[in-house]
Amino acid sequence: MLMLVYFLGYLDRANLGNARIMGLPDDILDGDPTGVKFALINTAFYFAYITFQLPATIMGKKFSQNFWLGVAATGWGFCCAMQALTYNFANMFIARFLVGLFESMFSPNISLYFTYFFTRQEIGARLGTWFSCASLAGAFGGLIAFGVQQINSRVENWRLLFIIEGFPAVIVGLLCIKILPDRPDTATWLNEDERQLAVMRMSRGGLKEKPRTINARHIWLAVRDWKIYVYGVVYFGAASAASALAAFLPTIVQDFGYVGAQAQLFSVPPYAVGAVVLIITMPFSDRLESRGIPLTLAGLLGGTGFLLLIVSENVHVRYVSTFMICTSTFTSIGLAISWFPYNIGSESKRAAGIPLFQAIGQCGSVLGANLFPNAEAPRYFLGFGVSCGLLYLTGFCALCLTAYYRYENARRDRQYGQADRNAAVDTSELADNARDFRYTV
Template sequence: MGLTQDNLGGDPTGQLYAWINSAFYFAYIIFQYPGTILGKYFPQNYWLGIAATGWGVCCTLQATSFNFAGLFVARFGVGVFESMFSPNMSLYFTFFYTRKEIGKRLGIWFACASIAGAFGGLIAFGVQHIVSSVQLWKLLFIIEGIPAICFGIASIWILPDRPETTKYLTEEERVLAITRMSRGGKKEEEGTLNKAHVKAAFKDWKIYVYGFVYFGVNTAAAALGAFLPTVIAQLGFTAAQAQLLTVPPYAVGAVLLIITNFVSDHYQSRGIPMVFASLWGAIGYLLLIVSTSVGVRYFATFLITSSTYTVIGLAIAWFPYNMGSESKRAAGIPIFQSIGQCGSICGSNIFPTADAPRYFKGFGLSCGFSFATCLVAAGMTAYFRYENARRDRLHGEVDRNAPVDTSDADLSPGFRYTV
């Protein structure tokens, strides 16, 4: 839409655009850990509302940039506020929903990311047809940034804080909510942090395996967000048509994500759905590599988009609840997500303009990561089933809905993993 010509001197190699795209992830990785740990000390409605408002401000400020440096700084700011928001949302949902309910809730929430991709394409298509003295790419940032500011400010008053402090609940409802928070675990006091559990998070090999899974799937997610319109344009469509044609893959991705998470909650299985979702994504990349048919390659974008968002949706519902305590989640979520966002930097740089139109390097790496995620998810499922069975033999079977002493987080004898 003219950004590279106005701000990046035409960017013939595509490398400057890749750096701009990566700026978000640099900030996200650097500030994610303090952004999640500090969030535990503040009212959640204020923390999340301020994060969303700041995100909107920085998004809008991108429209004021006139060179690479200005755009990079504004984009970096978007990443700072995103690091305060997304990881804390995964933690925030655990305050209100049990492990049997959280999959579909987080699935619906994360499906909004896929739906946003669809609306982003529609908005971009519409903006390209506006006759204006203001550059169209600037209008796009303004149109996408200002609503985030408005909703962010509103959410400070609309969102409830934790169940024990929010004013939305009666005392009877509050007691019930706190009881639900302790199912399969033990609720922590508001504004406290168990430092032993924070240290345990850094030593837990499982969190680094989660990080590897997240690395692979975020490679694909970042590539989708930045390059899907370009890939579709290479199939022979105009830039405006390509923006419009990104809508159906994102819409289908949102629907499949929600369906998969509902099924996952019903059967209390996260790993097996992740295996199948990763597999169909890998097949999608293979089709992009081997096929020259426009129809087949466009169909492949449906497989890839639905796979990417489904795997991320399952991951954010699966991984946090296997950490055993609020403090370990507060430390563990940013650890595995920081590793994962390194994959986003990778995904932002594996589709250089020189590789068009086949992009063998980008598609090949993403295909390999999808197959690897499939294998790792299967391995983790087998491990969790084995560990649950071992604890049942040693300590007896437990009621998953009863409070459990999790003073040793997920290593406590009464804790059972979600598989």
């Protein structure tokens, strides 16, 4: 169910790039010769997403998760469909802003929600498989856009695209409220023994908090934790590249020589390959209990892909580089969102820390959405160069974090003795600074 919701959500987030080459700028943006208006509309989503995700995630802890996530999906689906009714820049800006507001209630909450059900040895494969829907949505978004462009109608094709991709999220969001569980310790479909087992699993390496409660002290611990800001830098680089891909991959492919519906079709394979690599990588990272090294390698792969776009004029080499970039960005984000939650030692600290690092990271999405103005076409040296440097920075910061965690785990082992990583740890006071807490490296 969560995969389906996120698939529809990412379709609604990324469909602006497809709408661009369907004629949206000519119809409501006066042609947008500089590309600035389109970039601002694309950025409107991230203005809301960044601003509201911290309060939305903290507030979400006060509600049942099925209700909160269902309302989010229903809201963004409706606002996406309403983009079909826009007729000028201001209308579209407001609609995209509202899509971002409702999505801010969903994505940051998911990392926290998964920690209620899955242990640190299980979460990578689950979150990675869930996040692969972002890559699959990019692939299917191109296919759907290709199909919509074959429709002959009095309604512009880009308007039909928003309707077709928006309303399914409304229906699935309503289903979420009915079908999804809240937390395992409150689930009525579990018997008492199963609930006790679920509570034991939730407390491995940490300590379960009471439902619908917030530890205000741990929120301030999150704000003061330097590691969360380094997480933000890691996420910043990957999110910048992902945002640039979502908004401009069809346009970049078009500049390779493919036009119209053909450009939509050729934007599909890089996303599909990215999804496959992500799904393969995440279970291995669970088995090895290592996120930092794979994340470092993913950052280097993506940075090299952008470097090839800068230095090569060969169409085939440049197209192959888009596969490298898709693989890198989605694998990097999948590893990041499964690595960070279990290195933040309590539910309340996660409720603040996860949206905080994601808010910093989504500033990269704002940057990525503005790196490819029309004046830079077709080589986009500025956009490719900045994205290259940021993905290399992502890899470097991930390497620094994994080195720190390995050092800190070894120091605590020497000072306090070996800790059972599956035992409950009292993190109610010190969160991840508790003496028996150990980081995932």
